[in-house]
Amino acid sequence: MSSPSCLPVIDVAALHDGSLAERRAVAEQLGRACEQHGFFYIVNHGVDAALIDAVFAASRRFFALDFPVKAALDKRHSRCNRGYEPLRAQTLEAGAAPDLKESFYIGAEVPGDDPRVLAGRFNTGPNQWPVQLPAFRAVMQDYYAQAYALGVRLIRGFALSLQLREDYFDAYLDDAAATLRLLHYPPQPANPAPGEKGCGAHTDFGGLTLLLQDAAGGLQVWDAQAGGWIDAPPIAGAYVVNIGDLMARWTNDRYVSTLHRVINHSGGARYSVPFFFTGNPLHEIACIPSCLRPGEQPRYPVVTVEQHQRDCYQRTYG
């Protein structure tokens, strides 16, 4: 099945209720998409559609709050990068103008006295919740759990797609860090600053990203073969999934981490919800031996998930 943008659409239902043979058949499609594009759509993903609607509704309500209410939850008040980030706070494309998006970061709720927090684990700790929106926290926590479980199913599928045991990545999947990020894009201005856009061209940092987008459109993906940008328009009920840098390193770039960006030409606001599956912070990412073709060397030094994530935040937040 092909989508309007030529990125593949993969039905992943079998990953949660299929036999091993059926899971392998899905995995084969995942593998092809990861090699060719690093980007694809998934349908029948098992995440509750009403919950997804509730996430968007809560996100719209949050961004509609008065600026001082949002600013009181600024992520600068958090030691673990949780909370609100105003427009133009991040520059995902080096050299371009800062991104025209405001956002809200959510992670697993970890109390401040948890040993992992006390040990200084990156991006780990309590969230900042907007108490003005009573349903917000429960909706986001339910969604976090369902998106996390979907991420696990897909990464197990990646293991099969690489002819590895299905549990090959399980140590990485155990106690994994992940980030749920709410994004709100104003319309692209009529006279943008040089390079100014919703979200500058970048690759994602982690293992895999699960992206929900509303109907506005504006996501573009770099097509290395054609040497140009292709649209990844919204498909109702589908996720856009992409490989992040960690999975690319792990597979020695057999699975590609592909540049993408957002330009919101819709004329109205755009809302999207990426879920970044980062992985167990202590896990070491070293080239998977079977991903080395004869005569090839690993392209990247071994890195822990946590060190890699720190480096990426440093790069885009300066």
Ligand SMILES: O=C(O)CCC(=O)C(=O)O
């Ligand atoms: O808003 C989108 O559609 C994409 C956002 C994105 O690429 C990101 O946050 O990494």
Ligand SMILES: [Fe+2]
């Ligand atoms: Fe991204």
